[in-house]
Amino acid sequence: MTEKRDYKDTVFLPKTDFPMKAGLPQKEPGIQARWHSEDLYNQMRESRAGRExxxxxxxxxxxxxxxxxxxxxxxxxxxxxxxxxxxxxxxxxxxxxxxxxxxxxxxxxxxxxxxxxxxxxxxxxxxxxxxxxxxxxxxxxxxxxxxxxxxxxxxxxxxxxxxxxxxxxxxxxxxxxxxxxxxxYRGSKPVMWSPVEETALAEAEVEYEDLTDSPQIDVAFEIIESPIKELIGAHAVIWTTTPWTIPVNQALAYGPDVEYVLLNACFMPEEQARDDEDSGYRFYLVARALKQQFLDRKLEEIRRLQNDTGATSCYDIDQEIGIKGSELAGTKARHPMHKLGGFYATPRPFLPGDFVTTDSGTGLVHMSPDHGEDDFALCKAHGIEPVFAVMNDGRYRDDWLWLGGNDDRRRSVINKPFNSPEGPICSDLREVGALLSASADYAHSYPHSWRSKAKVIYRCTPQWFVPMDKDLPWLEPKSAEDxxxxxxxxxxxxxxxxxxxxxxxxxxxxxxxxxxxxxxxxxxxxxxxxxxxxxxxxxxxxxxxxxxxTLFVNRESGDYLRDEAVNARIVAAVHKEGVDAWEEARAQEFLGADYNADDFEMVTxxxxxxxxxxxxxxxxxxxxxxxxxxxxxxxxxxxxxxxxxxxxxxxxxxxxxxxxxxxxxxLTHGFTMDAKGKKMSKSLGNTIDPLKVMEQYGADIIRLWALSVDFTEDHRIGDEILKGVGDQYRKLRNTFRYLLGALDGFVGDMCDAGEVPELELYVLALLADLDGKLRKAVDDYDFNAYTRLLVDFCNEDLSAFFFDIRKDTLYCDGPDSTTRNAYRTVLDLLFHALVRYAAPVLVYTTEEVWSTRYPDGGSVHLLEWPAVPGVTADGERWEKLRDLRERVNEAIEPLRREKVIRSSLEAEVRVPANAVPEGFSDADLAELFITASVTCSDSDSVTVTKTNHHKCGRCWRLLPEVSEDGELCGRCDDAVSQMDAAE
Structure with a gap:
């Protein structure tokens, strides 16, 4: 018996040294070193010189x-x-x-x-x-x-x-x-201040943390002057979450349109008789809308003072007098610590403030111009200036009447015990009968320094400002030469x-x-x-x-010096020596002969x-x-x-x-969250270290991830996400590996334009469409779309469709096959386009791809946008065909799972005639669907049966012309004969 010939050596299988396994962590450093040695960046600058x-x-x-x-x-x-x-x-x-x-x-x-x-x-x-x-x-x-x-x-x-x-x-x-x-200008305004870092902070240096244990206190200010006689002797009630600001209070603010009520109220144990002569009635002034909140806080304070003995308390209101906010003009109260004299002896005026609301508190706001923006503006408008009682480290200065000096209570105002209901401020207020309620259960968002994580305060200090609402000068050159x-x-x-x-x-x-x-x-x-x-x-x-x-301020006038010659000397010195040039010992040098350094303060x-x-x-x-x-x-x-x-x-x-x-x-991007959408934090242990990701996966994987997410919103990263990106990468890499292998030995255009099959023309039209969409994505900075378009084209249009259909042509057509040469010509166009499109995304991989095909071809990153043929196709017709192809594959799959057939080449398929686009023959459909045969029927469904034809020993297609398994079909017989003759 004659042994049948093995035709494996006659099949044109792809050949390439480009490995399927990427090994990016090992390869990338070497590629980067080559870029450095070849000075790739400056090569790029030279190649683009003179361009837009x-x-x-x-x-x-x-x-x-x-x-x-x-x-x-x-x-x-x-x-x-x-x-x-x-x-x-x-x-x-x-x-x-x-x-x-x-x-x-x-x-x-x-x-x-x-x-x-x-x-x-x-x-x-x-x-x-x-x-x-x-x-x-x-x-x-x-x-x-x-x-x-x-x-x-x-x-x-x-x-x-x-x-x-x-x-x-x-x-x-x-x-x-x-x-x-x-x-x-230099002015005094409250700014965000960190007592821990002893400096003003910009808004961008502040983060907000939710607190649930902040203090909240109600404090009584006794009214001593008012055009409303009923108010004299009453107690205006203020509410604050910053007890430490009470020592620098200078006024009280009311809302002109707020409805207030003067309560004659008594708080007592529930069993106490209402007609007790020593019933303790006092007058309290609060906003009507916040009356109940105040009363509830006061009852809670009494309960705490009773030390949870089980006794209950209640209140009795003997009288209520309604007062409109605007009627409070001219009213004055005295500070609870007025007996200290000095700063505290001055009556505190009631001032109208549009910022006063009835959202919380009492509707009366204590004003400390040193420690609040609204406070500062309102007080300044009425001639009340800051007193700068709190020092850089957050402590009251030595000479301050209350809490200053060497008292052991002297500590930073952000210190929790100091600012608590049990701290010295609340203790002193309680002792003089001014603390109506105090608790440490207020929940709110509070600013912290994002570096030290310590609380910050508003603090009024002399600072330098740029005005936002001052008319600016015309910005013309100072001279024709300058x-x-x-x-x-x-x-x-x-x-x-x-x-x-x-x-x-x-x-x-x-x-x-x-x-x-x-x-x-x-x-x-x-x-x-x-x-x-x-x-x-x-x-x-x-x-x-x-x-x-770098300013000099006149000690007498307070104005800073404006002199171009002085400024020029300062700028020249800093250019030469850096910031160390600005030192007091050189003041006269900068000022020159026209000024005396003793007359100026050098800003530090x-x-x-x-x-x-x-x-x-x-x-x-x-x-x-x-x-x-x-x-x-x-x-x-x-x-x-x-x-x-x-x-x-x-x-x-x-x-x-x-x-x-x-x-x-x-162009703005969002923030990277963990895989569950939570903010990354070292304390939570959910951070992703890009250095470790590069060690495990390679830089191109991080790049593919970054350019695949919708970066304009907050986005996610995690191990599973990176594994998915790795799968995408492998598909792209395999696309390039296939192209390199299929183009082995290809040296140029081997196909006449008029001989290009319709399938190739359709793929070129898809490439032209992709090209336009990628250009738009670049213009829109839509890199998520750019990457998705590229990945989908490689996976769906090429690997799962074009490459799949044409692998038989590539492997088995003869050396002079017009279809095979046309296919490889289009593959060459695809290669040159795709390697350029992918180069900004996969910078290392595309360099490896390019140098595999063109070892002496320089860097892929010096190439420019590809010129693709302006081919068009009937996209609707081809989409209809691809939908039908998908239906055929779905019909074949159950038979493959049940091992009735091993591949689609064994399938004879009947398809609905009305589902077939015009112009495709049964033979065309069999080639496009990769089946033994396709016939059209009047049925609305796709049916599949196993063919009885024999398999060609070279291309493995099952065809009626093959009389027994292992024999050659006509195409393969011609191809083998050509190769044998050539040898």
Missing amino acids: KFILHDGPPYANGDMHIGHALNHILKDMVCRTQNLAGKDAPYVPGWDCHGLPIEWKIEEQYRKKKLDKNAVDPKEFRAECRAYAQHWVDTQREQLKRLGIMGDWDNPYLTMDFAAEGTIVSELLKFAESGNL KSWEGEGGAIDPSEETICAAPTLRERAMEEIARVRFVPEKGRNRIGSMVEGRPDWVLSRQRAWGVPI DILDVWFDSGCTHSFVLESGKWPDLQWPANLYLEGSDQHRGWFQSSLLESCATRGRAPYDQI
Whole structure:
């Protein structure tokens, strides 16, 4: 018997060295090292020189700690923006930067001192700042390597740092623009203050924590003067959750439209006779709407004082007199501690306040201008000034009558025992009969410093402010030669109506918010509402590590010096020596011969770090140090918290000095939650470390995750989510592996355009449609859609459809097959398009793919957007066919599960004739459905039977022309004959 021939060697199976197993954690560092050695970033800049610019200005992360998942997401998005813009043929440089000044770093250095039992204030300030600088540089270097490992392409050798001397000099120069134009003033206003860190805080440095054990007290202020005679001798009742502010009370506020009631009430044990002569009736003034709440709190206080003996209490109201709030004008009360004399002896006036409501409390609000914004504004309007009784560390100053001096009760006002119902304030009020109720069960949200986690307070201190509602000057050059006020965005034209219509900083900022593009759109309302209602910008901080407020204040007039020559000397010194140049010993040097240093106070406050970062557009985009950059930026991209942070400080700084925003677009992303949608927290143990993810999965997996989620909203990450991303990655990798294998030996276009089969034309039309959608996704910054479109095209249109159908053609058609050559020509087009589309997402994998096919072809990341054929197809017709194909596969599957047939090639299929699109023959359908045969019928259902035909020994198709298993069909016989003849 003659042994049958094995035709395995005659089949054109794909060949490639590209492995199915990715091994990304091992391969990626080597690819990154190659990029560095070949200077890929500067190669990109050279290849895009002269092209249209696209400038994404990097918002500086803080140089404090390892990269976390939020950093990873943020920088992957920025990298995606720049890479897609470069891919589109633009010149999109990326200069990374870091915020290096400020409290977090200073706090870390102080912590090191505290561990050594050292006092920071005893250390030379220059030495302290040097330690802060070294600490920041350490974390800059650490984060830089971690971010590079993510595949972020940028000018990593030349990042910008806010602590560079040139940057510090520019920040000073920008500050002095405010000063020279009069847009700076020193005033006293309550600001968020951290007694632990002893500094003012920006709103962005404050977080709110829900408390359930805050104190709440009712305090009686005896009325001593009033146009309403019934009020004299009565007790106005105030309610507060900050007992520590009572020692600096200066007034009481009422609502002019609130209805008040004067109660003659008595509180007593329930068994006590109502006609007891010593019944203890007193008059209390409260809002009518809050009367019952007050009475209930007073009864609860009596119950506590009875020490839960089981006795019950009640009240009796002998008389009620209604009083309209506006009638309280001219009323005065005395402070409960009036017997101390001095500050406490002055009567406290009743003042009308529109902020007084009847939501809670008593409808009367005690006013402490030192410790509340409403308090400050109302008291100032009536000539009552702050007294600055509370010091930097939150304690009352030594000379304060109540709780000052060396009394052992003297402690920080945020100290819980001090501020509790049992603390010294409440004890003293109780002793003089003014404490009507006190408890520690009030639930509310309270501000804390996000660094020290300690409570913060409102505290009135002298600070430096930028006014939001003062008319700004025209921002014209100071002379024809001096363009320093213009920026590279061009001079501000005073004739422009948009500028004329917005004379104040707030109005200019609001106009720019209306102009700028926001993605997503809701960001416009978010930042708009913040700017619209924000108070004046507090610039000063009382710390050591930061850019100084380089001003000289005249000791006699209180005005700060405005002299261009003095300012120029200061700026030059800081440019050369950094912030250490600003020291008292050099005051006369800066002031020059025209002034006497003894006549001036040298300001020692430093600038809010948000002012630092708000100036980055100036010293990065305009400085010329990075010639590839230009002002203004096309895009700022950060998390949604930056609407109150960097987006806003940059907007205000630039509007005040340049008349417009330093950006044209803002792209905002949400926050990364754990797999259950909870905020990540080390204490909860639910954080995801991107460094560990890269060690396990590789950077491309993190990138694919970041670009697959809807990053404009809060989104999730977790082990199961990453496993799902890994599955997506494997499908994409296998698509490239198939393309590389199928294109083995392909050297160019081997197919005449007129010979391209309809299936190939349809796939080219799908590619053209994909191309248009991806371009739109880039324009919309819709990277979730970009990645999803790419993955779905590879999985559904290629792997599950096109590749599946044409694998028989690829493997078994003869060497001169028109269909096979057309297929490979289209695969080549697909390869060049897909490797470019995927390059911004899978930066390491696509480099591996490209170098596998083109070892000497340079980097895939230097390529530009592919030119795809503008092919169209009858999409509706093909969708109908694909729906029918899906029905056929569903009908075959049960027979496969039951092992009636082993593959679809054994199936003879009957399909409804009305379901077949026009123009497809039975033979076409059998090829497209990968079955033995297809026939059309009048039935509405798809039926499948097992064929009786024999199997070709080479292509394994079961055909009527094959007389027995193992023989060749006509196509395979011709192909083998050609190959045999060629050999």
